[in-house]
Amino acid sequence: MAVSNNILPWQEQHWGSLYGYIKLGRIPQAVLITGASGLGKEALANRFAYSLLCTNVRDGGSCCGVCASCLLINADTHPDLIKIKPDEDKKTISINQIRQVVSGTYLKPQFEAYRVIIINPADVMTIQAINGFLKCLEEPTERTLFILITDKPNKLPATIISRCQKLTVTMPEKTVLSDWLNGQGIHNNQGTVLNLVRGSLLTVQQAADDTLLKQRTDCFNDWLTIAKQRNHPAIISEKWQKLPEKELVNWLISWVSDVIKCACRIDAEQLCNQDMVKPLQELAQRLNLRRLFGLYDLLLTCRRQLETQANFQIMLEEILVQWQQLNGRI
Incomplete structure (x- = not known):
């Protein structure tokens, strides 16, 4: 040391x-x-x-x-x-x-x-x-x-x-935090990056990594294709297999949480995913709030089991199937 x-x-x-x-x-x-x-x-x-x-x-x-x-x-x-x-x-x-x-x-x-x-x-x-x-x-x-x-x-x-x-x-005040982020070379999407790390400031460099941010965007688009019945949960689950499990689950939790906030008419500025507001609001307009809470509970359970011997692939398929069922057909 x-x-x-x-x-x-x-x-x-x-x-x-x-x-x-x-x-x-x-x-x-x-x-x-x-x-x-x-x-x-x-x-x-x-x-x-x-x-x-x-x-x-x-x-x-x-x-x-x-x-x-x-x-x-x-x-x-x-x-x-x-x-x-x-x-x-x-x-x-x-x-x-x-x-x-x-x-x-x-x-x-x-x-x-x-x-x-x-x-x-x-x-x-x-x-x-x-x-x-x-x-x-x-x-x-x-x-x-x-x-x-x-x-x-x-x-x-x-x-x-x-x-x-x-x-x-x-957590520091916004001005202190912004100055520190600028000093870390993080000038763009500061709000989104901070929301993604959920207060864990020492991980902002990882969260701000362009590759990880692109993976997040790609996953969100995949998630939307399931909602629109244009893709199958098993195919997406297989596609996501090599992604970092913790980050992936946290992304899913944040998306469902934001849809719930939108359904409850909470101000858009309070959403975690500031760069995805419009599609999240569109989802909230047609989804059943009670079933959304059920999916949210399932995701929290999945996150708790990440460090156990539970089969992550099976859990992920269950999550995506429930997400598909929740959306029904458009």
Whole structure:
């Protein structure tokens, strides 16, 4: 891992809060960083950790990058920086992972600064792991800081949340966001790109990729051909087989959601797909709203099952068949 002092423009206030702990010499035993996915929570946690471990911190909390601690961080070998995440073939953080860390906290940090333990994402700890971690929070040890990162704080028990200093990373204001997007080289279709990433700003480069945007447009046109009974769900399902599953399902969800909004006469400016307003409005004029909600529920179920062993091709065909049936014949 490379030591970095970079901070995103919407994180200045958050960094001010974290650096305030360092300036005052009042480091909490645990910090909980929450907010939507893709807002740079992990980068913020890393900067806090690096500044705590650096032996030659600069004004503003920037780490020097050249001291012994910074060099160890760069080499991913700093003994007082521990990162806990699910094992490569797992989706949860186990009790054994927590036990290994907890047992180590009873010893003093190897350097004169702090020991920093980052748990990301904290919401995937098993019940046993949560209980083991809670015991550690109840009996804090010397110069040890836990940083918990999560998009889903509601999945953490109140007993853990109440023992943490909380910091919530939020979406920036429109002017800050627009300036940042321009700096990323994204000047056109900013509204559409932002809607597609659903708040996950660090993925805008991928969403703004011309190839992906063209795939999205092509898929929408395919989707319309099924609605007009000009194509068969099985043919389109086969055609879409090589597309990125997550993006495809999110596109479908956004289209159905926008048709529902149009049917409910919600202002067009509130639609996710600003470049597809007219065909979405035309669909809304003739589709049954209750059945649209049924399709929407099916899509949400499909998205939840993406990380399971469920057969995506079968799910996709079911979605497209239901979409064809919902439209009937024009």
